[in-house]
Amino acid sequence: MANRRLQLEVTVVGAGPAGIAAACMAADQGRKVAVVDNSPWLGGQIWRASAHPGRGLAGHWINRLRQSGVSVFSNATAFAAPAPHVLLAETPDGVLELNWNKLILATGGRERFLPFPGWTLPGVMGPGGLYAMVKSGWPIAGKRVVVAGSGPLLLAAADGLKQAGARVSLVAEQADWGRVVRFGINLWQHPGKLLQGAGVKARLLGVPYRCGCWPVKAEGAAQVERVTLTNGSRSWTEDCDYLACGFHLVPNTELACLLGCAMAEGFVQVNEFQATSVPDVFCAGEPTGIGGADRALVEGQVAGLAAAGAWDQAQTLFGRRAAWQSFRAGLDQAFALRPELRELAAPDTVVCRCEDVRFADLKRCESLRDARLHTRCGMGSCQGRTCSAAVRFLFGWENDSIRPPLFPVRLASLTGESSPSVNHNLETPQPSNK
Amino acid sequence: MRDQLNILVNGKPVTVPPGTLVAAAVAQAGVSSFHTSVHHEPRGPLCGMGVCFECCVTINGQAYSRSCLTLCEEGMEVQTNG
Numbered sequence: 290m291a292n293r294r295l296q297l298e299v300t301v302v303g304a305g306p307a308g309i310a311a312a313c314m315a316a317d318q319g320r321k322v323a324v325v326d327n328s329p330w331l332g333g334q335i336w337r338a339s340a341h342p343g344r345g346l347a348g349h350w351i352n353r354l355r356q357s358g359v360s361v362f363s364n365a366t367a368f369a370a371p372a373p374h375v376l377l378a379e380t381p382d383g384v385l386e387l388n389w390n391k392l393i394l395a396t397g398g399r400e401r402f403l404p405f406p407g408w409t410l411p412g413v414m415g416p417g418g419l420y421a422m423v424k425s426g427w428p429i430a431g432k433r434v435v436v437a438g439s440g441p442l443l444l445a446a447a448d449g450l451k452q453a454g455a456r457v458s459l460v461a462e463q464a465d466w467g468r469v470v471r472f473g474i475n476l477w478q479h480p481g482k483l484l485q486g487a488g489v490k491a492r493l494l495g496v497p498y499r500c501g502c503w504p505v506k507a508e509g510a511a512q513v514e515r516v517t518l519t520n521g522s523r524s525w526t527e528d529c530d531y532l533a534c535g536f537h538l539v540p541n542t543e544l545a546c547l548l549g550c551a552m553a554e555g556f557v558q559v560n561e562f563q564a565t566s567v568p569d570v571f572c573a574g575e576p577t578g579i580g581g582a583d584r585a586l587v588e589g590q591v592a593g594l595a596a597a598g599a600w601d602q603a604q605t606l607f608g609r610r611a612a613w614q615s616f617r618a619g620l621d622q623a624f625a626l627r628p629e630l631r632e633l634a635a636p637d638t639v640v641c642r643c644e645d646v647r648f649a650d651l652k653r654c655e656s657l658r659d660a661r662l663h664t665r666c667g668m669g670s671c672q673g674r675t676c677s678a679a680v681r682f683l684f685g686w687e688n689d690s691i692r693p694p695l696f697p698v699r700l701a702s703l704t705g706e707s708s709p710s711v712n713h714n715l716e717t718p719q720p721s722n723k
Numbered sequence: 724m725r726d727q728l729n730i731l732v733n734g735k736p737v738t739v740p741p742g743t744l745v746a747a748a749v750a751q752a753g754v755s756s757f758h759t760s761v762h763h764e765p766r767g768p769l770c771g772m773g774v775c776f777e778c779c780v781t782i783n784g785q786a787y788s789r790s791c792l793t794l795c796e797e798g799m800e801v802q803t804n805g
Contacts, residue, residue, distance in 0.1 A: 327773055329794050334772050364792075399774045411755040411767030418771025422791060426739055426747035511765065512755040541774075642769070642777060645762040669761075670776040670787075675769070697776075697787070 292384045292705065295360070297323045299596050300376060300389035302367050302544060305333020306582040307574030307589035308395030309354045314593030315393075316357040323387060324354075325365040325378045327696075333397050334417060335582050337424055350586070368702070369693035370548055374569070379702045391569050391596035394545050394557070395589060398575030400442070400535035401678045403626075404640045404648065405633035407507030407516075408534070416446035416533035423453045430454030432530040435516050437461040437504045439624045440537035441486075441581075447496060448489045450533070457496045458527055461518055463536065464624050466500040472623035479616055481583070505633055507532050521629065537624045539678045540576040546691040555681070562603055563592035571596050580617030587613055631683055640683070641676040643669020648683075657686040670697050730799040739795050746771070746778045746790035749803060756805025757790065765805050780804065 299315040301308045304326035312324045330337050331354065336347035354361065365378040365385055376392065378385040400415035407413065414422075416436050423429045434455045436447045439462060447460045462469060476483040490498075502520040507513045517526045542550075545557045551566035552558060557576045559565055565572050573592040574585035587610040594603035634640065636649035644665040654660040657667065657680060666680070667673030667688070672695070677688040694703065727738050730745075732752035739748050746768050749757060756765035757778050768778035773792040781802040782788040790801070 328792055399770060399772065402769065409760070409764060409766060411757070411765055414768060415770050415772075418769065418791075420771075422744055422747055422750075422768065422771045425794075426743035426751070428747070428751050512767065639760075639764075642760065642766070642775070645760050645764065670779070671774060675775045 292386065294386040294388065295323060296388050297321055297360075297390070299323075299391045299393065299593070300325070300387045301393045301395055301593075302326075302376070303333065303395035303397055303574070304328075304331050304354075304361065304363070305335060305395060305397045305574065305585065306350065307397070307585035307592070308333070308393070309350045310586045310589030311393045311395055311571075311573055311593035311596070312359045313350070313353050313357050314590050314599075315391075315597045316359045318594065318597035318599050320597045322357075323360040323362065325362045325367055325376075325385065325387070327364065327366040329363050331361065331363070334421055337421060346582075346586075366696050366698070367544055368695045368698050370544075371693070377702075379696075379698045384702050384705065389569075391571065392548075393563075393589075393592050393596055394548075394550075394565075394570065394572040394576060395574050395585070395592075396541040396544055396576055397585075398538040398540045398579055399674065400438075401537055401539045401682075402534075402675055403536050403630055403633065403679050403682065404638050405504055405506060406635050406638050407509070407513065409639050409642055410507055410509050410513045411511070412509065412513035412530065413507050413532045413534060415535035417442050417535060419531060419533045420446040420449045423450060423455075429531075431456065433458055433528060434531045434533055435459050435461065435504075435518075435527050435529040437463075437516070437518065437532065437534045438536045439463045439626065440535070441620070441624075442535065442538070444486070444489050444493065444498070446533060448492050451493065451496065455531075457493075458529065459518075460493070460496060460498045461502045461504065462498065462500045463503040463627055463630065464500060465627075468623045468625075469500050472619050475619050478612065479583075482616070503627075503630060503633075504532065504534055536626060536630070537620075538575065538579045540579065541674075542576050543672075543674070543691050543695050545570075545572060545576055547693060547695060555687075561607065562595035562600065563588055564595065578614070578617045579620060580613055581620075584610070584613035584617060626682060634683070640679055641666040641669065641673075643671050643675070646676075651680065651684065654684075657688055658690065660686070661690075672696070725797060728795050728797045728799075730795050730797075730801060732801045733803055741795075743795045744791060745780065745782060745788075745793045745795055745799070745801055748795050749780065749790060749801060754803050754805065756803065758804040767805075
């Protein structure tokens with residue numbers, strides 16, 4: 290397997306809105322920049338260039354990146370940081386060793402999943418995940434879909450699924466109507482968002498959007514066939530081919546944690562220039578707070594300019610960024626999880642899907658470390674990415690142990706075939722004493 | 724670029740346009756269980772974005788490949804483990 294070593298002034302991890310904006314701005318300042326992203330497309334989850342190249346804001350930024358002279362590595366998964374200013378990424382052709390002066394983390398977010406009976410059945414998926422796959426060929430025409438969980442993504446996904454031919458029978462938002470309405474009213478500060486929301490709502494005419502209700506049980510033989518929902522006082526059942534269920538978003542902070550960046554309430558702490566507590570490491574977008582693509586774009590631009598030393602230019606964007614911070618705070622408030630969701634899992638409900646660890650097994654544990662030692666919770670192939678948000682909400686456990694490799698990688702990537710220095714540097718603590 | 728790609732999912736021919744995910748082709752083949760969990764429960768994709776590893780299948784002999792992060796290529800052979 291071929292290994293490549295690159296010397297870069299700025300390395301960006303993640304090619305979503307924040308990463309693309311950061312890379313473009315740093316390249317504009319004359320810096321030598323590379324972007325690595327673990328997917329085959331540009332634009333991250335929200336833009337997914339392969340589906341709609343050239344459209345609107347996404348097309349503008351993706352084209353700008355393509356013309357910027359930035360080296361783009363798709364299908365490249367950052368998995369270790371064996372030495373200061375060194376990042377390793379696995380690609381289908383071998384390992385990239387990125388030697389950077391400045392590093393920008395734009396790792397995005399993922400959907401939050403909460404366990405309830407039947408949530409592991411095939412056909413129960415994240416709304417964003419299902420919609421993303423529909424854009425890349427997943428057959429949905431004529432299928433009955435219930436969309437449930439929380440956050441603005443539910444409406445966006447329902448809209449996209451309906452346009453792709455799905456029969457969306459219900460959008461069930463767990464947050465109460467009052468909170469969602471207050472959030473909607475506050476959108477006057479962001480007319481673009483208001484118009485976007487109004488458009489989605491108009492296209493969804495005929496699809497009920499019910500607040501204050503949530504799924505309690507999914508059932509089916511080989512895959513999901515029906516879902517039972519409740520509004521706290523009344524329960525009912527909806528037949529479906531898919532249950533698209535996710536509870537807002539959580540940040541991808543594993544790489545930031547591995548590098549030792551200071552965190553606050555699950556998010557990466559940054560200063561006004563998007564600099565983390567670790568020298569020369571910047572962070573932008575969802576890892577610093579769940580605020581969507583517009584906020585990520587501004588943060589990415591600030592991070593890219595700051596990483597290139599263009600402090601004055603970065604400062605000119607502070608005002609625009611501040612407006613999006615209030616949008617972020619509004620999201621947090623409107624879509625805060627209701628406590629009833631902690632009661633959904635039955636004793637035999639799987640919480641950690643990789644290791645099939647059940648709720649009753651976890652209830653006997655005192656911490657995530659304790660749970661790892663006794664049940665292997667969070668130690669499977671996703672390395673706790675799915676269950677860590679759930680156990681944080683259910684039990685208040687923080688994931689305080691992030692170790693390389695950040696993703697499962699080939700043995701050859703770890704041993705660093707034909708690259709002795711990589712081999713040497715990877716002698717890091719092994720997870721045997723977890 | 725070809726208009727259509729021909730791949731095999733568990734030996735069954737599936738024809739898809741370029742840009743189709745392997746996960747989508749598996750669904751088009753009518754397969755819902757992509758693999759089984761450590762306690763042999765059927766599982767399919769959950770996150771659709773490379774995080775959860777529930778969509779893993781064998782692609783051209785490479786076990787444990789995330790089908791939600793892999794685009795179909797002409798002649799690809801996909802084996803689910805459900």
